[in-house]
Amino acid sequence: MPETRVTPEVLVIGAGLAGLACAHDLAATGLRVDVLEASDGVGGRMRSDRVDGFVVDRGFQVFNTSYPQAKRRLALRDLRLRPFTPGVLVHTDRGRVHFADPTRAPRTVGGLLRGGPAGPRDLLALAALSARDMLGPVRPLKRAEDHTTRTAVAAAGISEEFADLFFRPFLSGVFLEDELETSSRVFHLVWRSMLRGTLCLPSDGIGDVPRQLADALPAGTVRFESPVDRLTDDGVLLADGGESAAGVVVVATGPEPAARLLPGLDMPPYRVVTTYFHTAPTSPLAEPTLLTDTRLRFLNSCVLSEVVPGYAPAGSSLIATSVLGEDTEGRERALREALAETYGTDTAGWDLVTARTIHDALPSMPPPQPLTRSSRVGPGRYVCGDHRTTGSVQGALASGARAAREILRDLGR
Numbered sequence: 328m329p330e331t332r333v334t335p336e337v338l339v340i341g342a343g344l345a346g347l348a349c350a351h352d353l354a355a356t357g358l359r360v361d362v363l364e365a366s367d368g369v370g371g372r373m374r375s376d377r378v379d380g381f382v383v384d385r386g387f388q389v390f391n392t393s394y395p396q397a398k399r400r401l402a403l404r405d406l407r408l409r410p411f412t413p414g415v416l417v418h419t420d421r422g423r424v425h426f427a428d429p430t431r432a433p434r435t436v437g438g439l440l441r442g443g444p445a446g447p448r449d450l451l452a453l454a455a456l457s458a459r460d461m462l463g464p465v466r467p468l469k470r471a472e473d474h475t476t477r478t479a480v481a482a483a484g485i486s487e488e489f490a491d492l493f494f495r496p497f498l499s500g501v502f503l504e505d506e507l508e509t510s511s512r513v514f515h516l517v518w519r520s521m522l523r524g525t526l527c528l529p530s531d532g533i534g535d536v537p538r539q540l541a542d543a544l545p546a547g548t549v550r551f552e553s554p555v556d557r558l559t560d561d562g563v564l565l566a567d568g569g570e571s572a573a574g575v576v577v578v579a580t581g582p583e584p585a586a587r588l589l590p591g592l593d594m595p596p597y598r599v600v601t602t603y604f605h606t607a608p609t610s611p612l613a614e615p616t617l618l619t620d621t622r623l624r625f626l627n628s629c630v631l632s633e634v635v636p637g638y639a640p641a642g643s644s645l646i647a648t649s650v651l652g653e654d655t656e657g658r659e660r661a662l663r664e665a666l667a668e669t670y671g672t673d674t675a676g677w678d679l680v681t682a683r684t685i686h687d688a689l690p691s692m693p694p695p696q697p698l699t700r701s702s703r704v705g706p707g708r709y710v711c712g713d714h715r716t717t718g719s720v721q722g723a724l725a726s727g728a729r730a731a732r733e734i735l736r737d738l739g740r
Contacts, residue, residue, distance in 0.1 A: 335361040337734065338562055338573040340555050340588065343371030344720060345711040346579030347540040348400065348727030349734075354545055356740055361571065362544070363563070365554035368534075369541040371581060372688065373720075375532025378604075378681050380640040386602045386685040387500075387627065387649045388533040393524025396724035397536075400543075406535055408527035409635045412616040415497050418669040419621045426493055428522070452484035453493075460515050461522040468515040473694035476502075479511035496619035500627035500649060503598035503689045510696030513717050520721070528635050536720070558588055558708065575738070577702070577709045577730055581687045585712065589704055595714055600626070600688040602649045603659055604680040610644040611670040624665040625650050645680070654682045689718040702730035709734060 337353050339346045342364035350360045368374060376383045389411065392403060414427035460468065474482075476498065480490045490507065499505040501517060529535040541549055554566040562572035578588050586594050612618065615634040617627050628648040632639035639645040648662060659679060667674040690713060699716045702709040711730040716722040 333359055335359045335571075335573050337361075337575040337577065338363060338571060339577045339579055340563065341365075341371065341579035341581075341584075341712075342369040342537070342541065342549050342551075343579060343581070343712070344373060344537060344540065344723040345713065345727035345730070346577070347537060347544070348396070348724045349577055349579060349711055349730045350548060350727075351400070351540065351543055352728055352731035353734060354548065356735060358738075358740070360544075360548060361573070362549040363553040363555055363565075363571065364549055364551050365566075365580075365584075367551050369549060370534050370537035372685055373533055373537050375534035381604065381606065381645050381680050382532045382631075382635070382638040383604055383681055383683065384533045384647075386600060386683050386688055387629070387647045388528075389526045390528060390533065390536060390720065391520055391524045391526055393520045394719070394721035394724070396721050396728065400724065401536065401539055405539065406527075407530035408525075409530060410615070411526045411528075411629070411634055412614055413525070414616065415493075416612075416616050416618045417493060417496060417621060418618065419492065423618075423669075423671075424492075425616075426497075446486075446489075448484070449486055449489040453489075456480075456483040456485070457518070457522055460519040465516070465519065468519065469512060469698055471512060471515070473696060474511045475507060475694055476509050476511055476514040477507035479514055480507065492621060496621050496623060497617075497627075499623060499651075500617070500619065502692065503600050503626070503651060504691070505623050505626075505651065508693055510692050510694040512694070512698060513692050513696055516698075516717065517719070520719075528631070528638075530635055530637055532638075555584075555588065575707050575709070575734055577711060577734070578704075579711050579727065579730075581712070582690070582714055583687065585710060585714070589708070589710060592704065592710065595690040595692070597687040597714075598689045598691060599652055599684065599686050600649050601652065601654045601658075601682055601684040602647055603654075603662060603682045605646045605648070605663075605666075605674075605677040606639065606680050607644045607646060607674075607677045608642070611646065611666075611672045611674075618669060620665065620669055622665075624669075625662060628666060628669070646677070654684050690714045692718060699725070699729060702726070702733050703737075 337360045339350045339362045502509040556564045556566045626649040632645045663674045711726040713723045715726045
């Protein structure tokens with residue numbers, strides 16, 4: 328006999344982090360919720376694939392243990408998180424410089440001062456900035472006047488030379504822009520989260536994060552390969568011509584389908600990033616550390632198999648390197664030459680496993696940047712996603728949670 332589905336009270340379109348968080352909070356109150364996902368799995372951009380025995384995340388991704396929404400929703404122990412080194416390795420014209428978090432590796436400060444590129448004035452200013460962001464209350468950071476990150480760094484007493492040496496190459500990989508033009512509010516909140524948490528990867532790939540969220544939903548909540556063509560007065564029309572009715576519809580998709588389903592929706596431009604995954608017979612850097620480049624030939628690079636050995640088969644290493652923009656002709660060759668210099672090794676024998684271009688990797692967040700927006704877009708119609716707040720795991724989950732709260736309030740629940 329054909330399966331009989333109970334008509335849901337809420338339809339959530341999209342099984343990314345925001346949609347899953349929204350569905351979970353609604354289902355927890357007893358509402359009947361269906362999640363319509365166009366693809367064959369959960370996670371949206373936060374997915375992992377297996378390619379020739381390698382674990383390939385869809386773009387370079389990390390997980391921060393300090394995010395409040397993640398700590399509330401996830402069993403972190405079950406993710407079997409493996410940490411990155413608390414710091415960054417910066418390639419400069421004078422060689423590589425290791426900037427470690429002084430709160431976790433205080434002995435490294437002396438090395439930076441003794442003939443290093445950072446003077447005491449910049450290091451003191453960095454320490455003061457970090458202490459304020461890490462130890463102070465969060466409310467002033469959210470309510471402060473908004474400027475660019477470059478303006479905020481300069482106001483903290485950090486020289487332009489040090490900003491270009493450390494902040495610009497490091498944050499280019501965080502915000503996917505290389506001019507320090509992101510909102511200072513967003514910068515301070517992200518800097519706070521990095522200082523208070525640990526950057527990690529789940530042992531089975533970043534896709535384990537949304538899978539755990541989906542597993543917490545009632546069985547059968549997520550309907551895969553169910554792309555939505557358009558919203559209707561009664562619910563949605565599916566791409567295959569079928570209809571699904573519900574009094575409440577939440578659009579929790581990426582930017583392009585969200586703009587199509589909700590014409591007139593205010594949508595920020597998104598950053599495009601390409602990540603190249605190379606394999607090498609030996610590791611070019613025997614530590615789980617991010618590598619950046621002051622010449623900005625790439626955003627960052629990392630030997631993923633040093634973070635999680637299971638990302639690569641035994642006897643090989645997996646290196647992920649991200650660049651802004653598309654995978655254009657000749658770009659991988661030029662990148663390999665840059666990696667040979669920055670890693671100090673011969674990359675001629677490296678093989679390209681795959682390249683992943685993510686067109687909606689992160690929303691642009693120039694000042695003034697609202698840190699949260701209402702999810703309501705019309706009677707019974709709501710929207711959530713990282714474009715409604717700060718573009719991060721925390722932002723996506725918080726956006727889904729806000730949509731659920733507003734729906735419950737509007738329903739009188």
